[in-house]
Each structure stands twice: as structure tokens, then as C-alpha cells.
Amino acid sequence: MGWTRREALKKLGWAGLLAGAGGFVAAATRFAMPGVELQDVAQATCGRPGAIRAGQPLFLEANRTWLMRDDAGVFALSAVCTHLGCTVRWEAGAFVCPCHGSAYDGLGQVTQGPAPRPLQSVWVGLTASGDLLVDRGRPVPGAFRLAV
Numbered sequence: 001m002g003w004t005r006r007e008a009l010k011k012l013g014w015a016g017l018l019a020g021a022g023g024f025v026a027a028a029t030r031f032a033m034p035g036v037e038l039q040d041v042a043q044a045t046c047g048r049p050g051a052i053r054a055g056q057p058l059f060l061e062a063n064r065t066w067l068m069r070d071d072a073g074v075f076a077l078s079a080v081c082t083h084l085g086c087t088v089r090w091e092a093g094a095f096v097c098p099c100h101g102s103a104y105d106g107l108g109q110v111t112q113g114p115a116p117r118p119l120q121s122v123w124v125g126l127t128a129s130g131d132l133l134v135d136r137g138r139p140v141p142g143a144f145r146l147a148v
Contacts, residue, residue: 032084042063042135042136042137043063043133043134043135043136043137044060044062044063044065044133044134045127045131045132045133045134046058046060046067046131046132046134047131047132048130048131048132049074049126049130049132049146049148052067052068052069052074052132053069054069054070054071055093055106057090057106059079059089059090060076060134063134063136064078064079064080064087064136065077065078065079065122065134065136066078066079066088066090066095066119067124067132067134068106070145072145072147073145073146073147073148074124074132074145074146074148075121075124075144075145075146076121076122076123076124076134076136077095077107077108077119077120077121077122078119078120078121078122078136079095079119080119080120081097081099081100081102081115081119082102082110082115082116082117082118082119082120083097083099083100083102083113083114083115083116084099084100086098086099086100088102088104088119093106094106094111095108095119097115100114101113101114102114102115104118104119107142108120108121108142118142120139121139121140121141121142121143121144122134122135122136122137122138122139122140123135123138123139123140123144124144124146125146126146126148132146
């Protein structure tokens, strides 16, 4: 026995509804993912410590890190947004994520969501020649500073 016309239309309606729901879920998932994938290097050098001025962060594109200076010394923050991994940029004294609107203060603390955590602090040291070395592969506590 075959389906009645009513049963066939009912099954076709459910199939259409499920296909539409699947398409919506796929589109929503794709929207939530960052639009770029970058291959970062863990370590980067960036010249002498004197080149870093307070209030003027230096972006190290090679490893997506911001190098900063305050009264306690030089420190580095990962430029990777803790929401979905987009690269934050420096705008008017704050870090801003261009993808979903997260914002961080000059120390990397979240001031506006959806970011769930502060920017990761990373290790800063000196090479044998006296240049700054930033290693994003070595996370450190937020209060870590290189006194130079």
C-alpha cells in the first residue's frame, strides 16, 4: 500500500522543515566562526626596549602580540580575542575586536563582551644582543613585567 496524498504532503512538509532548520544551524555556526585563519610564529623580536613608549603599544604582526610599557616595565598581550580568536586592534586607548564587538582596557581586561576572559599576557625577555623577545607560546600572569 502506498501513502495517501495527505500522508505524502505531511512527510514532504516535515522534510522541508528539517532541511530549513539544518540550513539555519549551518549558517549560524559559520557566522560564529572567525573569518580568517592565521599561521602565527610563537616568538618574535622587536628591537630595543627604549623603542616602546608608554601609551603607544607596538603590534607584532608575526605573532599577533601587542607590546606595551607602563610604570612597572614592558609587557605583552596576545592580540587574539578570547571570544572567537579574531585579532584585536588598538583604538583610542583600548583594544577592540572588529568581529563581534568585544573591548578590553589597556591592561587587557574585558570592558565589553562577549569576550569571556581578559587578553592573555605573554612572556617578554631580552635576547643576548639586548633586543626584546616576545614568546606567545609562554603565557604568564597578568602582572608580569620586564623591568627595563
